[in-house]
Amino acid sequence: MKEFLEKQITERKNSVKFSGQKKRIGVLGLHEGRTLLVGLDRTALCEAAAGCDLEQYKIDEAKKDRPDLFYTTRYDEMLSRSDIDIIAIYTPDQFHGDHVVKAFEAGKDVICTKPLVNSVEDAKRILDASRRTGKKLLVGQSTRFFESFRRQRTDFERGHLGTLELVDAHYTHRMDWFYEKSPWAATETDWIFLGLSHPVDLVRWYTGPIEEVQAMGYTSELGKQYGLKGFDIYVVNLRGKNGRIARAMGHYGLKEMFSVRNCIELFLCGTKNTSMAQYHDMKYQYTLDNGTEVTENPLYELRHYHFNSEIHGMHYGEFANYSDYFADALMNKSSYSPGIEEGVETFCIMEAIRRSAQTQQPVHIAPLLQEVGL
Numbered sequence: 001m002k003e004f005l006e007k008q009i010t011e012r013k014n015s016v017k018f019s020g021q022k023k024r025i026g027v028l029g030l031h032e033g034r035t036l037l038v039g040l041d042r043t044a045l046c047e048a049a050a051g052c053d054l055e056q057y058k059i060d061e062a063k064k065d066r067p068d069l070f071y072t073t074r075y076d077e078m079l080s081r082s083d084i085d086i087i088a089i090y091t092p093d094q095f096h097g098d099h100v101v102k103a104f105e106a107g108k109d110v111i112c113t114k115p116l117v118n119s120v121e122d123a124k125r126i127l128d129a130s131r132r133t134g135k136k137l138l139v140g141q142s143t144r145f146f147e148s149f150r151r152q153r154t155d156f157e158r159g160h161l162g163t164l165e166l167v168d169a170h171y172t173h174r175m176d177w178f179y180e181k182s183p184w185a186a187t188e189t190d191w192i193f194l195g196l197s198h199p200v201d202l203v204r205w206y207t208g209p210i211e212e213v214q215a216m217g218y219t220s221e222l223g224k225q226y227g228l229k230g231f232d233i234y235v236v237n238l239r240g241k242n243g244r245i246a247r248a249m250g251h252y253g254l255k256e257m258f259s260v261r262n263c264i265e266l267f268l269c270g271t272k273n274t275s276m277a278q279y280h281d282m283k284y285q286y287t288l289d290n291g292t293e294v295t296e297n298p299l300y301e302l303r304h305y306h307f308n309s310e311i312h313g314m315h316y317g318e319f320a321n322y323s324d325y326f327a328d329a330l331m332n333k334s335s336y337s338p339g340i341e342e343g344v345e346t347f348c349i350m351e352a353i354r355r356s357a358q359t360q361q362p363v364h365i366a367p368l369l370q371e372v373g374l
C-alpha cells in the first residue's frame with residue numbers, strides 16, 4: 001500500500017506545476033470528513049492540517065487515524081488559524097450555507113461536499129459572499145472523481161462518443177442506516193439534494209445548461225417509516241438549452257440488487273458510440289466503432305487508492321483526487337469545475353425538480369437563476 005501511494009503521489013507531483021508549498025486543509029464535520037482526513041495521505045499538492053466537530057467523540061475517533069493534527073470543537077477557532085488555506089465542509093446539508101459564508105469571510109478557500117446548499121436563501125448568500133471576498137470554492141462532486149467516471153470523461157472529451165444524444169444517470173441506495181446515524185436526513189433536507197445531487201450533477205456536466213425539467217416523486221415505505229417530509233423516489237426528465245434530453249433517477253428506500261444495478265451509473269449515448277461508468281464496481285464499459293464492447297475494470301488495481309485496500313468502501317480516492325485538483329487550480333490559477341456558479345446553477349436545477357414533483361408541472365430553470373442572482 002505504502003509503495004503504491006508513493007508512486008501515485010510522485011506521478012501527480014510530476015504532472016502539474018507544484019508551487020512547493022502544499023495547500024493545508026482544515027476539515028469541518030468528522031463523519032464523512034474523516035474519510036478526507038485519511039484520504040489526504042495520498043495527495044501530492046495538499047495536506048491535512050486540522051479537524052473540527054461539535055462532538056468530542058468524533059474528534060477522538062479521527063485522532064486514531066491522524067493524532068498529529070490540530071483539533072477543536074469550535075469552528076471559529078479553526079477558522080482563525082493562519083496555517084489553514086482551505087476549509088473542507090462535511091456538515092449536514094442545511095448548514096453548508098452558513099459554514100461556506102463563514103469560511104469565505106475568514107479569508108479561506110472552500111471545498112464543500114455535495115449538495116452545495118439546499119435553499120434559495122443559502123444559494124444567494126454564498127454567491128454574494130464569494131463575490132464580496134473573492135474566495136474560491138469547489139463543490140466536492142465525488143462521482144466525477146471516481147476512476148471509471150474519469151476514464152469515461154476522457155474518452156468523451158477526445159470525441160470517442162461523437163455528439164451526445166442522451167444522458168441517463170441514477171443513484172439508488174437503501175438509506176435506513178443513514179437515517180439511524182443522521183436523523184436530519186429525513187426532516188432537514190430533501191433527497192433531491194442529498195442523493196440526486198450525484199445524477200443531476202452528472203447530467204449537467206454532460207448536457208450543459210438545463211432549460212426545463214419535468215419530475216415525478218413518490219415516498220417509499222421506508223421513507224414513511226422515518227417520517228420523511230419530501231419524496232425519496234424521483235424520476236426526472238431534463239431538457240438542455242441545446243435541445244438535448246436526459247433522465248435522472250433516484251430511489252432511497254429500495255431493496256438493492258447490486259449485481260444488476262450499481263448505486264451510481266452514467267449511461268451516455270453518442271452518435272458514434274455508447275458508454276457506461278459505474279460506482280462502486282469501478283467498471284467502465286464502452287463500444288468501439290466496429291460494435292465490439294470493451295470492459296475496463298481497474299477495481300483490483302486501484303482498491304488501495306480508492307477504498308483503502310478494501311474492495312468497496314468509503315470515498316478516500318475521490319476525495320483525494322478532488323482535493324489535489326482544487327489545490328492545483330489554486331496554485332496555478334487555472335479553471336476548474338464545478339465551481340460556485342456551476343454549483344449554484346445545479347442547485348437551481350434540483351430546486352426546479354423538487355417544485356416540479358410537488359406541483360406535477362414542468363418547471364423552467366431561468367426564473368430560479370434570476371432569483372438567486374446568476
Ligand SMILES: NC(=O)c1ccc[n+]([C@@H]2O[C@H](COP(=O)([O-])OP(=O)(O)OC[C@H]3O[C@@H](n4cnc5c(N)ncnc54)[C@H](O)[C@@H]3O)[C@@H](O)[C@H]2O)c1
Nearest residue numbers: 029030031032052053054055090091092093113114142182
Ligand atoms: N459522496 C459524497 O461526497 C458524500 C457521501 C456522504 C455524505 N456526503 C455529504 O457530507 C455531509 C455530511 O454527511 P455525513 O454522513 O457525514 O453526516 P453526519 O450526520 O454523519 O455527520 C455530520 C457531522 O457534522 C458535525 N457538525 C454539525 N454541525 C457542526 C458544526 N457547526 N461544527 C462542527 N461540526 C458540526 C456533526 O457533529 C457530525 O459529526 C452531507 O452534506 C452529505 O450530503 C457526501
